[in-house]
Amino acid sequence: xxxxxxxxxxxxxxxxxxxxxxxxxxxxxxxxxxxxxxxxxxxxxxxxxxxxxxxxxxxxxxxxxxxxxxxxxxxxxxxxxxxxxxxxxxxxxxxxxxxxxxxxxxxxxxxxxxxxxxxxxxxxxxxxxxxxxxxxxxxxxxxxxxxxxxxxxxxxxxxxxxxxxxxxxxxxxxxxxxxxxxxxxxxxxxxxxxxxxxxxxxxxxxxxxxxxxxxxxxxxxxxxxxxxxxxxxxxxxxxxxxxxxxxxxxxxxxxxxxxxxxxxxxxxxxxxxxxxxxxxxxxxxxxxxxxxxxxxxxxxxxxxxxxxxxxxxxxxxxxxxxxxxxxxxxxxxxxxxxxxxxxxxxxxxxxxxxxxxxxxxxxxxxxxxxxxxxxxxxxxxxxxxxxxxxxxxxxxxxxxxxxxxxxxxxxxxxxxxxxxxxxxxxxxxxxxxxxxxxxxxxxxxxxxxxxxxxxxxxxxxxxxxxxxxxxxxxxxxxxxxxxxxxxxxxxxxxxxxxxxxxxxxxxxxxxxxxxxxxxxxxxxxxxxxxxxxxxxxxxxxxxxxxxxxxxxxxxxxxxxxxxxxxxxxxxxxxxxxxxxxxxxxxxxxxxxxxxxxxxxxxxxxxxxxxxxxxxxxxxxxxxxxxxxxxxxxxxxxxxxxxxxxxxxxxxxxxxxxxxxxxx
Amino acid sequence: xxxxxxxxxxxxxxxxxxxxxxxxxxxxxxxxxxxxxxxxxxxxxxxxxxxxxxxxxxxxxxxxxxxxxxxxxxxxxxxxxxxxxxxxxxxxxxxxxxxxxxxxxxxxxxxxxxxxxxxxxxxxxxxxxxxxxxxxxxxxxxxxxxxxxxxxxxxxxxxxxxxxxxxxxxxxxxxxxxxxxxxxxxxxxxxxxxxxxxxxxxxxxxxxxxxxxxxxxxxxxxxxxxxxxxxxxxxxxxxxx
Numbered sequence: 001x002x003x004x005x006x007x008x009x010x011x012x013x014x015x016x017x018x019x020x021x022x023x024x025x026x027x028x029x030x031x032x033x034x035x036x037x038x039x040x041x042x043x044x045x046x047x048x049x050x051x052x053x054x055x056x057x058x059x060x061x062x063x064x065x066x067x068x069x070x071x072x073x074x075x076x077x078x079x080x081x082x083x084x085x086x087x088x089x090x091x092x093x094x095x096x097x098x099x100x101x102x103x104x105x106x107x108x109x110x111x112x113x114x115x116x117x118x119x120x121x122x123x124x125x126x127x128x129x130x131x132x133x134x135x136x137x138x139x140x141x142x143x144x145x146x147x148x149x150x151x152x153x154x155x156x157x158x159x160x161x162x163x164x165x166x167x168x169x170x171x172x173x174x175x176x177x178x179x180x181x182x183x184x185x186x187x188x189x190x191x192x193x194x195x196x197x198x199x200x201x202x203x204x205x206x207x208x209x210x211x212x213x214x215x216x217x218x219x220x221x222x223x224x225x226x227x228x229x230x231x232x233x234x235x236x237x238x239x240x241x242x243x244x245x246x247x248x249x250x251x252x253x254x255x256x257x258x259x260x261x262x263x264x265x266x267x268x269x270x271x272x273x274x275x276x277x278x279x280x281x282x283x284x285x286x287x288x289x290x291x292x293x294x295x296x297x298x299x300x301x302x303x304x305x306x307x308x309x310x311x312x313x314x315x316x317x318x319x320x321x322x323x324x325x326x327x328x329x330x331x332x333x334x335x336x337x338x339x340x341x342x343x344x345x346x347x348x349x350x351x352x353x354x355x356x357x358x359x360x361x362x363x364x365x366x367x368x369x370x371x372x373x374x375x376x377x378x379x380x381x382x383x384x385x386x387x388x389x390x391x392x393x394x395x396x397x398x399x400x401x402x403x404x405x406x407x408x409x410x411x412x413x414x415x416x417x418x419x420x421x422x423x424x425x426x427x428x429x430x431x432x433x434x435x436x437x438x439x440x441x442x443x444x445x446x447x448x449x450x451x452x453x454x455x456x457x458x459x460x461x462x463x464x465x466x467x468x469x470x471x472x473x474x475x476x477x478x479x480x481x482x483x484x485x486x487x488x489x490x491x492x493x494x495x496x497x498x499x500x501x502x503x504x505x506x507x508x509x510x511x512x513x514x515x516x517x518x519x520x521x522x523x524x525x526x527x528x529x530x531x532x533x534x535x536x537x538x539x540x541x542x543x544x545x546x547x548x549x550x551x552x553x554x555x556x557x558x559x560x561x562x563x564x565x566x567x568x569x570x571x572x573x574x575x576x577x578x579x580x581x582x583x584x585x586x587x588x589x590x591x592x593x594x595x596x597x598x599x600x601x602x603x604x605x606x607x608x609x610x611x612x613x614x615x616x617x618x619x620x621x622x623x624x625x626x627x628x629x630x631x632x633x634x635x636x637x638x639x640x641x642x643x644x645x646x647x648x649x650x651x652x653x654x655x656x657x658x659x660x661x662x663x
Numbered sequence: 664x665x666x667x668x669x670x671x672x673x674x675x676x677x678x679x680x681x682x683x684x685x686x687x688x689x690x691x692x693x694x695x696x697x698x699x700x701x702x703x704x705x706x707x708x709x710x711x712x713x714x715x716x717x718x719x720x721x722x723x724x725x726x727x728x729x730x731x732x733x734x735x736x737x738x739x740x741x742x743x744x745x746x747x748x749x750x751x752x753x754x755x756x757x758x759x760x761x762x763x764x765x766x767x768x769x770x771x772x773x774x775x776x777x778x779x780x781x782x783x784x785x786x787x788x789x790x791x792x793x794x795x796x797x798x799x800x801x802x803x804x805x806x807x808x809x810x811x812x813x814x815x816x817x818x819x820x821x822x823x824x825x826x827x828x829x830x831x832x833x834x835x836x837x838x839x840x841x842x843x844x845x846x847x848x849x850x851x852x853x854x855x856x857x858x859x860x861x862x863x864x865x866x867x868x869x870x871x872x873x874x875x876x877x878x879x880x881x882x883x884x885x886x887x888x889x890x891x892x893x894x895x896x897x898x899x900x901x902x903x904x
Contacts, residue, residue: 260849262853266854270856397873401869499890500874500886501885504883
């Protein structure tokens with residue numbers, strides 16, 4: 001969780017790069033309803049993807065140009081409710097209530113009308129100028145569901161437009177309706193709850209006259225009744241008697257229903273949603289009465305099969321990794337040849353300081369371009385395809401039980417897989433976990449996943465000069481280590497764990513624009529964090545070495561490197577270099593030994609131990625920075641020191657064990 | 664050591680380790696919310712009474728005598744839960760705590776009378792099985808002769824089939840009766856459409872207690888098995904629209 005826990009109802013500053021727009025609108029809706037596709041259809045390529053100020057929640061915005069108007073479009077995170085379950089929910093509701101966008105477009109899935117209307121009802125309570133885009137009407141039709149959008153519009157009292165966003169259908173109508181909405185700014189009507197609820201909402205609202213806040217009054221009364229932990233303190237400060245009355249009302253409702261008041265309210269909203277849905281939906285059953293198995297069901301009977309399902313998971317993840325390294329190696333080779341025309345690629349540690357600094361910065365840049373981008377981009381591209389098709393949720397379900405052993409659940413497989421590309425975006429993606437404990441635990445395990453840079457070290461040292469089986473053994477050992485570390489960390493870390501609750505979307509053909517956007521969102525953290533860390537770090541560390549300060553460090557490290565790990569003393573430096581960039585271990589070794597044939601200078605045992613230690617001891621400075629920005633410096637450093645210690649201990653043991661039977 | 668305390672300990676061991684396994688001191692302490700030191704003391708006391716076998720650092724297991732007491736208490740507990748929920752219509756989420764306090768005070772006669780009045784229910788409102796009585800009668804009708812009870816067996820007061828959603832068969836539907844568990848989880852489930860009275864069905868179960876796929880309001884949700892076990896449905900009237 002970000003540091004906004006203590007501050008309730010804070011207003012976000014309008015920190016957007018886009019200025020001089022006529023209007024601002026927001027897209028809101030559940031996950032998997034085609035909201036991103038709609039966003040892309042409205043805004044085209046002109047998009048800015050960043051974070052909500054001070055929050056670890058992604059924010060996408062773009063510009064819609066239409067009939068001479070410039071309209072800023074904000075894509076709110078996909079959520080199911082406005083409780084305080086997640087940071088995404090808080091960010092979204094505060095944005096709508098406090099920033100007053102000129103209009104909100106609620107994108108809903110025609111195939112799951114009830115659940116989507118449940119959220120629409122909550123949006124109406126926030127009272128922005130609101131309209132609904134009923135998306136994926138074609139898929140609903142295929143399932144035999146038709147929706148009377150005109151009737152839906154009259155029942156809700158707000159404009160409703162049917163769309164098939166992925167094919168651009170209905171988008172012109174939607175844009176026209178948006179223009180009407182931002183000009184007229186109508187307030188959506190109030191949908192009434194049951195009598196006993198409405199009576200209590202009025203009782204609370206009647207006392208709210210003294211309260212000064214930017215939130216709509218009726219919404220506040222409902223949230224007070226629901227005992228919203230973020231709203232209660234805000235109101236208590238101004239009018240404690242209102243909170244007291246709300247608490248009394250809440251207790252009365254609980255006595256009446258025998259359920260917690262927020263659950264009662266959810267049930268009430270679903271009652272309204274069910275009633276509306278029943279009036280607008282026509283379900284056609286096939287004339288022969290048989291229910292045809294949908295394509296999703298057919299794929300699922302294989303993808304979630306207790307045996308074939310696992311085969312498919314292994315094939316897909318394995319295929320993803322193989323594709324990455326086949327494609328990555330090709331692109332990397334081409335880029336290296338191209339870039340080596342400009343400057344020497346290997347680290348230089350002699351000569352003038354400026355030339356060493358320049359060489360350091362340049363090799364850092366080259367390493368980023370030739371090592372990270374060629375491997376990570378194709379990896380994330382295909383991963384985004386797997387994700388957008390809906391298959392990633394199936395992997396989560398198949399691996400849920402295994403992840404339980406690590407104190408996590410199936411969703412955590414997403415950051416872990418991302419980690420094989422680069423640990424930095426993987427650390428950021430741990431936000432998808434529910435509790436703070438699970439976020440931290442997932443991030444810790446992610447840092448043990450060998451990223452592309454570490455894979456290069458394993459392949460370059462072990463696969464090239466020992467054999468491929470030892471390289472694979474290191475991978476296998478790493479998985480074992482993740483399992484053990486996960487179990488230990490789960491026991492040690494305080495906090496609660498929440499089990500898996502996840503929607504299973506239908507399979508569909510991935511949308512190119514969504515895939516590209518997702519790939520970019522993940523790659524951009526590399527450009528903004530990894531590149532600077534590579535360039536500055538490489539330059540600095542070479543300068544430090546040039547100044548002759550690393551030899552004393554080397555000597556200080558000698559007891560560990562030579563006595564405990566059984567490596568040559570000179571390796572101490574390469575491990576220091578590796579903190580900046582893992583693959584630098586290999587480059588520095590080549591420079592120091594004056595050869596790229598490491599078999600002549602290191603024994604097989606030394607090669608394996610060095611690769612093993614490099615694989616485990618902290619990922620790199622970029623990851624330390626990423627961890628610090630997500631969890632704070634204390635936790636980031638705790639993970640770093642734990643891993644340095646683990647790498648040292650395991651390396652020493654491996655040296656002794658391997659020496660026994662490898663000579 | 665008071666009788667109620669003895670029974671609470673035996674029940675805790677039964678809950679943690681079943682009839683055969685051993686329950687660790689720390690687990691018992693956590694279950695009963697008392698200090699581990701007092702658990703050690705109590706277990707030594709129970710071992711003296713020959714109700715448990717206690718080995719330091721290994722834990723406590725029930726003796727034959729201990730099993731008998733624990734089984735009786737569990738049976739009374741679950742019968743009371745059915746009574747509280749189905750006859751007195753007390754909120755199902757609350758009957759557990761209520762029954763916890765009552766189970767130590769009722770006599771065998773009351774237990775028998777409850778069992779007869781409730782028509783020998785097979786399961787408690789939370790779906791756990793209620794063990795048959797230990798009277799050695801072939802069927803409930805023979806029970807009259809043994810106990811000499813005057814209460815007639817009611818015909819209509821049948822225990823509704825409230826079962827965890829995980830017990831639903833492949834073609835069965837159920838309506839949600841209540842959900843137990845962490846309030847955040849319950850909130851999340853109801854936000855996703857699992858509200859009371861909603862029709863649900865299980866579309867897929869994974870082996871070895873993997874996640875359960877539930878179909879609700881035209882969408883599929885994958886739910887952790889432990890969470891799904893706490894979603895209780897009324898299986899009997901699930902077919903109604």
